[in-house]
Amino acid sequence: MQRILSNQVNDLVGKSVMMQGWAQTVRAHAKVVFIDLRDRTGLTQLVITGELVEQAKGITNESVITINGTVTERPQSLINANIASGKVEVQVKEVSVETVAEPLPFPLTEEKVSEEVRLKYRYLDIRRKKLSDNLRARSAANEFIRTFLLKKDFVEVETPYISKSTPEGARDYLVPSRIEPGKFYALPQSPQQYKQLLMVAGLERYFQIARCFRDEDSRGDRQPEFTQLDLEMSFTNRDEVMELIEDLFTSLVKKLFPEKAFTFDRFPRLKYADTIKEYNSDKPDLRKDKSNDDELAFAFVVDFPLFEWKESEKRYDATHHPFTSPTPEFEDNFEKKPKEALSLQYDLVLNGSEIAGGSIRIHKPEVLERVFSFMGHSKEGIQAKFGHLLEAFRYGVPPHGGIAPGLDRLYTILLKEESIRDVIAFPKTGDGHDLLMNAPSDVDEAQLKELGLQLRPKK
Numbered sequence: 305m306q307r308i309l310s311n312q313v314n315d316l317v318g319k320s321v322m323m324q325g326w327a328q329t330v331r332a333h334a335k336v337v338f339i340d341l342r343d344r345t346g347l348t349q350l351v352i353t354g355e356l357v358e359q360a361k362g363i364t365n366e367s368v369i370t371i372n373g374t375v376t377e378r379p380q381s382l383i384n385a386n387i388a389s390g391k392v393e394v395q396v397k398e399v400s401v402e403t404v405a406e407p408l409p410f411p412l413t414e415e416k417v418s419e420e421v422r423l424k425y426r427y428l429d430i431r432r433k434k435l436s437d438n439l440r441a442r443s444a445a446n447e448f449i450r451t452f453l454l455k456k457d458f459v460e461v462e463t464p465y466i467s468k469s470t471p472e473g474a475r476d477y478l479v480p481s482r483i484e485p486g487k488f489y490a491l492p493q494s495p496q497q498y499k500q501l502l503m504v505a506g507l508e509r510y511f512q513i514a515r516c517f518r519d520e521d522s523r524g525d526r527q528p529e530f531t532q533l534d535l536e537m538s539f540t541n542r543d544e545v546m547e548l549i550e551d552l553f554t555s556l557v558k559k560l561f562p563e564k565a566f567t568f569d570r571f572p573r574l575k576y577a578d579t580i581k582e583y584n585s586d587k588p589d590l591r592k593d594k595s596n597d598d599e600l601a602f603a604f605v606v607d608f609p610l611f612e613w614k615e616s617e618k619r620y621d622a623t624h625h626p627f628t629s630p631t632p633e634f635e636d637n638f639e640k641k642p643k644e645a646l647s648l649q650y651d652l653v654l655n656g657s658e659i660a661g662g663s664i665r666i667h668k669p670e671v672l673e674r675v676f677s678f679m680g681h682s683k684e685g686i687q688a689k690f691g692h693l694l695e696a697f698r699y700g701v702p703p704h705g706g707i708a709p710g711l712d713r714l715y716t717i718l719l720k721e722e723s724i725r726d727v728i729a730f731p732k733t734g735d736g737h738d739l740l741m742n743a744p745s746d747v748d749e750a751q752l753k754e755l756g757l758q759l760r761p762k763k
């Protein structure tokens with residue numbers, strides 16, 4: 305018999321059905337047992353009477369069961385509008401227990417469960433409606449983004465996760481090489497260089513829902529790995545990139561979050577210097593009513609300084625990343641005017657959070673080389689780190705630019721969650737631990753040996 309789901313039974317009064325799922329609650333009376341059966345679509349009330357009662361009384365909460373039964377209408381007074389199958393119940397004729405559940409570490413109905421426990425038992429936390437709804441909303445939003453961009457002629461390309469360091473200003477996660485002991489891959493801080501190489505390759509429009517890896521010290525809402533909508537376009541300019549993102553996010557919100565109100569009809573473009581002067585921040589919260597979390601104040605910030613002074617290293621560093629183009633008036637003289645030089649960077653802010661950064665890139669190899677060397681890289685250093693990109697740029701590179709919205713943060717705001725962990729299936733703690741898998745963890749001596757690694761004694 306075909307399995308019937310909770311959201312289908314309302315229409316099947318009088319029919320025999322087979323259903324499968326979790327016994328969310330088992331309420332036993334002397335002569336009747338009620339079970340709320342949960343499947344991916346919701347709950348169905350099962351009614352068990354007669355000779356099955358004794359067996360049903362032994363079913364523990366959260367055990368997985370299969371039943372056969374008949375759908376009957378509920379008496380008018382017992383109709384429950386809150387559940388998908390609220391007009392009916394199922395009179396059980398046969399029940400079998402697929403797997404018995406032991407008592408759970410926390411009741412699924414309990415609201416006040418510490419985050420530590422929720423993360424250790426994430427698979428139980430996801431059984432709860434709030435988290436599973438968030439994951440479904442995330443999936444629907446990702447699908448919207450994909451469809452939107454594919455319609456506009458973008459190509460979705462996966463780029464390597466085991467690769468070489470790309471400078472985005474954070475520490476790299478390193479992966480030791482077994483084939484060449486003593487050498488390392490790095491997990492990408494973003495697909496930045498690959499997407500630029502795809503522009504050299506002639507794809508013209510690329511996107512990817514990509515994982516990025518940055519080994520940063522814990523700061524509230526950061527995750528060691530996070531997800532970006534990474535995209536890049538050739539023969540473009542900053543207005544075109546900003547308009548594309550504005551169009552994408554406006555239509556996504558209208559379709560999937562129709563309850564939201566936009567503070568501005570069009571996303572304003574604010575100059576960095578003005579924003580700092582007026583709000584003392586480059587990610588101002590521009591909502592008219594900050595207590596209303598259904599209000600969305602998107603805005604772009606533009607005209608960032610090209611460089612920022614790094615006191616600890618006594619050198620200039622790129623404000624965004626070294627591939628970002630200066631504005632045309634500073635292309636020839638940024639070395640002489642490093643403090644004044646502006647760049648073609650743009651950030652997207654939403655309700656006080658930075659949710660995207662991007663730029664028009666330097667596509668002239670000689671300008672790129674000058675930026676690297678101004679930032680303090682030696683000729684050999686440039687060759688070792690970026691030689692592949694500079695060489696690629698010598699074979700015909702189109703002008704190009706892109707952006708990378710951070711999807712975890714965007715979805716957190718849209719779903720009105722406190723923490724980005726609530727929109728990620730298996731997040732790490734604020735200090736980078738995976739409590740479920742218990743990572744990071746020790747590895748075997750043999751694994752280290754194979755990699756040519758030896759641990760220093762702990763101090």
Ligand code: ASP
Nearest residue numbers: 494496662663706707708
């Ligand atoms: N790779 C950049 C980042 O991760 C985004 C971009 O410039 O497109 O911030």
